[in-house]
Amino acid sequence: MSHTQIQTVFKGTLIHTPAKDKLEVLENHLCGVNQEGRIEFIEPFNSEKGKALLDAAKSGEAVLVEMDETQFLIPGFVDTHHHAPQYPYTGTACETPLFDWLNKYAFNYESKFKELAFARAVYSRQIRRALKNGTTTGLYFLTIDLKSSELFVELLEEYGMRGFVGIPSLDQHGSAIYACDTEDAIRDVEAFVKSTLDKKNPLVTPVVTPRFIPTCSNKLLQALGDIAERYDLPIQSHISESIAEVDFVHQLHEGKNDAEVFNQYKLLNNRTVLAHGTRLEDPDLDILRDRGAAISHCPLSNSYFGNGALSVKRLWRHGVKCGLGTDIAGGYSISMLSAIRQAVITSRFLEVARLEEDKTADTADKNSHQLNYKEAFWLATMGGAEALGIHRDVGSFEVGKSLDALLIDLSNFEDNQSLENPVELFVYDTIEDAFQKFIHIGDDRNIKETWVQGRKVRI
Numbered sequence: 001m002s003h004t005q006i007q008t009v010f011k012g013t014l015i016h017t018p019a020k021d022k023l024e025v026l027e028n029h030l031c032g033v034n035q036e037g038r039i040e041f042i043e044p045f046n047s048e049k050g051k052a053l054l055d056a057a058k059s060g061e062a063v064l065v066e067m068d069e070t071q072f073l074i075p076g077f078v079d080t081h082h083h084a085p086q087y088p089y090t091g092t093a094c095e096t097p098l099f100d101w102l103n104k105y106a107f108n109y110e111s112k113f114k115e116l117a118f119a120r121a122v123y124s125r126q127i128r129r130a131l132k133n134g135t136t137t138g139l140y141f142l143t144i145d146l147k148s149s150e151l152f153v154e155l156l157e158e159y160g161m162r163g164f165v166g167i168p169s170l171d172q173h174g175s176a177i178y179a180c181d182t183e184d185a186i187r188d189v190e191a192f193v194k195s196t197l198d199k200k201n202p203l204v205t206p207v208v209t210p211r212f213i214p215t216c217s218n219k220l221l222q223a224l225g226d227i228a229e230r231y232d233l234p235i236q237s238h239i240s241e242s243i244a245e246v247d248f249v250h251q252l253h254e255g256k257n258d259a260e261v262f263n264q265y266k267l268l269n270n271r272t273v274l275a276h277g278t279r280l281e282d283p284d285l286d287i288l289r290d291r292g293a294a295i296s297h298c299p300l301s302n303s304y305f306g307n308g309a310l311s312v313k314r315l316w317r318h319g320v321k322c323g324l325g326t327d328i329a330g331g332y333s334i335s336m337l338s339a340i341r342q343a344v345i346t347s348r349f350l351e352v353a354r355l356e357e358d359k360t361a362d363t364a365d366k367n368s369h370q371l372n373y374k375e376a377f378w379l380a381t382m383g384g385a386e387a388l389g390i391h392r393d394v395g396s397f398e399v400g401k402s403l404d405a406l407l408i409d410l411s412n413f414e415d416n417q418s419l420e421n422p423v424e425l426f427v428y429d430t431i432e433d434a435f436q437k438f439i440h441i442g443d444d445r446n447i448k449e450t451w452v453q454g455r456k457v458r459i
Helices: 050-062 082-089 099-114 116-132 146-157 182-196 218-231 243-252 258-264 282-291 299-305 310-316 336-357 373-387 431-441
Strands: 006-019 022-034 039-044 063-066 071-075 077-083 135-141 162-166 204-206 235-239 272-276 294-297 321-324 406-410 447-452
Touching: 006 050, 006 431, 022 050, 022 431, 039 050, 039 099, 050 063, 071 373, 071 431, 077 082, 077 272, 077 294, 077 336, 082 099, 082 116, 082 135, 082 406, 099 146, 099 243, 099 258, 099 272, 099 406, 116 146, 116 447, 135 310, 135 373, 135 447, 146 162, 162 182, 182 204, 182 218, 182 321, 218 243, 218 310, 243 258, 258 272, 258 282, 282 431, 294 310, 294 373, 299 431, 310 321, 310 336, 321 336, 336 373, 336 431, 373 431
Parallel strands: 006 063, 006 071, 077 135, 135 162, 162 204, 235 272, 272 294, 294 321
Antiparallel strands: 006 022, 022 039, 071 406, 406 447
């Protein structure tokens, strides 16, 4: 491909995790992005090829984005579980038991989205806030209202975000103000799928979304499995997320676990993403592995509503894919950085408990639960991409992939004495130190630019 087809060239440091156990730091590199938003080349800029490419960019054939020594490029975050209409009450009601929380807050609030002006105001701010915090791809639950859900798709297009979106289906055990007749639920799901596919926007994908098993009749579960199969669609739901939920499913389905029920109704495929999973048993994990389904680890909301903690390392040992989710508003932060940090903290508590129980165990052995920050960052990027089946397109920096990226800026915002920047760098800090500081103490103030499909998005 000729240089004239290169649209943007980034010059500086690229950092990503192409594998779970590998943090790759590419200092003094060029990353060229073509007009389709795909990475055309990644080259050291002091190589002969790199010098020629840099000369071409400087001659005006491409926009040159030069990063200084306190800046670097990372892949955009992939949030694999997020309830967009719950954004307004994020940070409240975290002390409420799950089923009370659903009835008092979630269902009540989601019913308000029939008001399109209200829906537009909330969804616009939610999308902008997610982008500002570095989420370039989101897997979203919307509401049962078709019109406001179609509006959300329009807003994703307007802001240029990559989104997987679904109307949550429920026809039983909801609430008096938030429920659907079975036939209406089926009709609206198919209408939403068709309207979204008709837009032919490669950044937005409809998702079949049974809210969770207790709120779906057998007839609805069967219909949703059929729709997913007919249109070859991703699927999202919740799975084995609390003791009460698991017991309820046992009552409704003759003692079966969630994974067995999902499997029975063809709702497990290689693009199924199921949130939480804190109560999954080994046979459940075998089913998920065999069907290629993934878990969205939501460590913040699990701490409040999950009656347990999820071990990501246990999932990996069983061969089950895993991404990371904010779970707004069960989780109180829209930032994937918060999810990364909490994932590491959760894993350490699980490991402490394991070592207390087995005095012969060691953190270095094969049964360890402990994650490090590199593995948690992988979950938030490549792990999420794998869960959604888009890992060949996003999640890391590789020639041919789309450029979904964040330009991180750790420079002092005003002068060397400014305390505005949450991250402070000192003379002996390496670039790896700078990256680790961003992961642990950085925030949206350090995200200077957000890019999706090679385009800097408007926030």
